[in-house]
Amino acid sequence: MTxxxxxxxxxxxxxxxxxxxVLVIQRRDNGEWQIPGGILERDESIHAGLKREVNEETCLxxxxxxxxxxxxxxxxxxxxxxxxxxxxxxxxxPTDESAVVDWWTTDQVAARMGETxxxxxxxxxxxxxxAVRIHDGERIISDNPASAHVARDGHAV
Amino acid sequence: MTxxxxxxxxxxxxxxxxxxxVLVIQRRDNGEWQIPGGILERDESIHAGLKREVNEETCLxxxxxxxxxxxxxxxxxxxxxxxxxxxxxxxxxPTDESAVVDWWTTDQVAARMGETxxxxxxxxxxxxxxAVRIHDGERIISDNPASAHVARDGHAV
Numbered sequence: 001m002t003x004x005x006x007x008x009x010x011x012x013x014x015x016x017x018x019x020x021x022v023l024v025i026q027r028r029d030n031g032e033w034q035i036p037g038g039i040l041e042r043d044e045s046i047h048a049g050l051k052r053e054v055n056e057e058t059c060l061x062x063x064x065x066x067x068x069x070x071x072x073x074x075x076x077x078x079x080x081x082x083x084x085x086x087x088x089x090x091x092x093x094p095t096d097e098s099a100v101v102d103w104w105t106t107d108q109v110a111a112r113m114g115e116t117x118x119x120x121x122x123x124x125x126x127x128x129x130x131a132v133r134i135h136d137g138e139r140i141i142s143d144n145p146a147s148a149h150v151a152r153d154g155h156a157v
Numbered sequence: 158m159t160x161x162x163x164x165x166x167x168x169x170x171x172x173x174x175x176x177x178x179v180l181v182i183q184r185r186d187n188g189e190w191q192i193p194g195g196i197l198e199r200d201e202s203i204h205a206g207l208k209r210e211v212n213e214e215t216c217l218x219x220x221x222x223x224x225x226x227x228x229x230x231x232x233x234x235x236x237x238x239x240x241x242x243x244x245x246x247x248x249x250x251p252t253d254e255s256a257v258v259d260w261w262t263t264d265q266v267a268a269r270m271g272e273t274x275x276x277x278x279x280x281x282x283x284x285x286x287x288a289v290r291i292h293d294g295e296r297i298i299s300d301n302p303a304s305a306h307v308a309r310d311g312h313a314v
């Protein structure tokens with residue numbers, strides 16, 4: 001092909017504790033609050049990459065549960081795969097990559113996390129089908145009438 | 158990063174007719190039977206890429222319904238996103254990219270399509286959660302005990 005259409009693929013996890021709070025990290029490199037995750041390596045399985053990235057950022061050992069959303073950054077060419085997962089070992093703690101590891105209520109997520117990450121949490125905690133959304137790095141973009149409807153009615157986007 | 162971890166991302170559709178037969182195409186370039194789909198462009202939305210690729214291979218105008226599986230080729234670094242979709246316009250016909258467009262029963266799919274594509278059809282037609290699988294271009298690879306169990310019990314893989 002004449003154009004390089006390759007994408008970065010990232011994997012991230014929505015993990016809740018017994019109180020329903022969501023595991024969040026503050027990245028050391030840019031100070032942003034996100035759910036744990038990172039870039040999938042080219043020869044790595046999706047589940048293995050998810051486990052590795054979450055461990056690198058939180059010290060937790062996790063098991064993936066189910067895929068809950070796919071999010072494409074159409075400006076940068078990044079496809080993010082987000083999973084519900086649960087901890088099976090370790091204790092949440094800061095690492096080389098994360099300055100703070102915390103558990104937030106869903107209200108805190110909606111108020112303090114950027115829109116493109118907060119929507120991944122609300123999608124993962126809803127019982128609807130897997131979300132497929134596009135964004136520009138700042139805001140969710142309406143891709144079709146169905147997704148626009150969900151965005152208006154179901155989430156703070 | 159020191160290594161280029163970018164992936165090709167492909168999109169494909171499982172479309173059935175009123176008899177429950179599955180839309181398949183025979184590619185002109187390599188003669189293989191597949192479900193319609195192709196490579197997502199870097200600045201393109203996932204749904205737009207799906208509609209474009211299916212139209213280029215079948216002349217049909219489709220609407221995506223739901224994501225049914227994510228499949229990574231760990232040898233080549235390709236992530237495939239597969240959707241259930243339905244035709245909303247056009248008539249299925251060969252194109253520059255597809256030598257034959259046909260409607261197959263699920264038995265024909267299992268017998269005549271390569272394993273890594275046949276599993277996308279069986280996953281899409283099952284009512285279970287979104288499948289997440291890895292393969293080497295020829296065969297599905299067991300990624301964890303849960304997926305191995307599904308592969309043994311639920312599908313012809």
